[in-house]
Amino acid sequence: MIEPVVDIKGLSFTYSGSAVPALVNIDLQIYPGQFLTVTGPSGCGKSTLALCLAGFIPHAYPGKMEGSVYIQGKNTRDYPAGGLSGIVGLVQQDPEAQLCTLTVCDEVAFGPENLCVPAAEIQERVYSSLQAVGALDLIDRQVHTLSGGEKQRVAIASVLAMNPALLILDEPTANLDPFCTREVLETLNDLKEKHDVAIMVIEHRLERLLPITDRMFLMEEGKMAEVDSTTKHINVLSCSGAMINRTWSRENIVIDADEKVEGPPFLMVHNLRAGYEGKDVFSDVSFNVYPGETIAVMGNNGSGKTTLLMALLGIIKPTEGNIYLQGEDITGQKVTRRARNMGLTFQNPNHQIFENTVFKEAKMAARFLSERDYSETETEVLRLLQEFELQQYQDKNPFTLSLGEKKRLNLVSVLAYWPRILILDEPIVGQDSRRLALLLQALQKHREEGGITLMVCHEPNVVAVCCQRVLFLSAGKLVLDKPIKEAFKLIKQMKMDEYLPSGYLTDMDGKL
């Protein structure tokens, strides 16, 4: 009989200061070489479970723990935080924040160095773990020059170098574009097959994880249940974008690709070029936007999507080209003036929260930008908070919200002054299926009122449901500007399969 890597018996945990337990009576055995996927709505206890397995709970986080966690037969209570670090490796959500040295080589060597491994063996481990994640070519790079996907792979390698028996990854693909996502998941699959490491991935986005998963778990309110592999598709997909695609698509993909939009364009972008410090990020970008359009902006990380959105609002001044709003040239107009017509939310919600309560934060932008009077704004904000399920947090500090809640709050604060154009940078990150539906409903409503949405979105399933047009950027050029049906066809021809909705290649082909 093989000994399990992890043996959890009756584990419950309540953070001190919280009335609700984060984990309730969890039993779990993990054996070498198994690939586990754990999913569930935000706040269900997934990350807490990861902290328990890595031995940070009960040592580094105050709270009440019942039951026991054995890692290779060792009780985590008997080891200090970090004491199990040679056995369990934890890769957390934000790769940026967990790289602590200046070069890739130092970073990967960091763990084994701390374990006092002899120099010659460290070198071997650095090479083999960088090779395992396909990042050997990065070895001499400076950490701050890496892209998001590269950082993620270096973070994984730096944990692998300690030869863990169990590797835990908390939302490893949350901030990655579809291309990097595929790279990271292929890396994980390789590890499972060639290195006999037990892997546990905590993730919202499941479509691309399912094929490599051995065991699937659902968590809700601290409880954990294994999903039978024969039924997993039905139960589990409800947590991901894919299910939404299947239920929503039948009813809602009513977009006629040949539909000609009437009237003059609301926004015209002509021959735009912009960049940083003399280096162009994108150039020769031209497109028109008509009232009532929802447009997806797609492309790999670094292709210029975010820069384009910022140039539209004027945060970055274009070096060439013009932007016209309702026929008027606004290229030189002040950002704060443009912001009345264009509401921009950024990728990272933490950078755009300024007030100390959710309610104040939600109405702040409207105070500067809305022409409506004060009480009217307040009623509207209250309504929006309700609509986005944030009303119970009204008086809480917005920084205590979860990532998904913060993103919804950002959207509320923009919707509160009803800009005609919404510019959203990855609005759906961190949303579970129910909240995603809420969000899409709100966008739909905005569209029906004649509003325009430009949205960077890495989830082709969501794009398929709510967008009519796709702008695809590649290396700073607008390579595709087509209605959605045609766009997916062309993306398929471009062999960018990771940008197609799941199932597109098989059963969606005819329907879309």
Added chain:
Amino acid sequence: MVKSSQNTIYDKALSAVKGAFPGLIYINNDSWLHSLHPLVKLIMLICFSISVFAAPSWLGGTILLILVLVAYHLAGLGLTFFYRKLRFILFFGVFILIVQVLAVKEGLLIWQLSLGPLTFSVWSEGLLGGLVMMLRFVNIISSSYLFIATTDPNRLAYSLMQIGLPYRFGFMLITALRFIPVFQQELEQVKNAQMAKGIDMEGLSPRQLIKAARYLLVPLVISALSKVDFLSNSMEGRAFGLYIERTYMYSQPWTSTDKITALLVPAAFLIFCIVLRQVSVG
């Protein structure tokens, strides 16, 4: 290339700070001085600094200044670089000289100028004392600056840890360096988010300015704190602090030039100081 928000108050403040401390950073060049072992350069800096105080004459100070200038040249940085980066320091040095000349009235009267009721006089002790002080000031700062400009901080930290600096201190430096670009980027993003929310930084009253500064600091501090959480988990999770000792994948190599320099430099400075003492006593 014009970047936006150039005239906001933050940018003004930032460029003022940058102006006062011009580019206190490592400059990656390929020179003899750059390739020296960081610890050898540290030994050189220490010897130099001791000599600055052990050589209490304007002659010694001048020789040391010439040495620094030669070193700047050898590092491939040159005199224009020296002047451009250390303008403020040079200006301040001259200011010290002037104050000394005006304040000290001892020794021989060298020069006198009468303007009606006012009389300006320059005395030898004032002039020489001022010169010595100015040279000391300029020498200490310009040599430290040269050390920073030619020494890769990462290599320095690893070298120090390998000769016995507790590794916690070494990694304090490394992690700080690691997060400087991260926070710079975040500052930029927060500024952008402020503009998108319609916060206008132009034409604000002082009270509004304080509020606006709060809008800048709060997101930055919160983001820094959350990063600290992730970072400490990540480092502890990789056994940081588990043992008192740690090993290193690469030991910083000592070339024969390094070894010879490490021996010759202290000897040379010792001789320099002794000779100078003899000269000034004689």
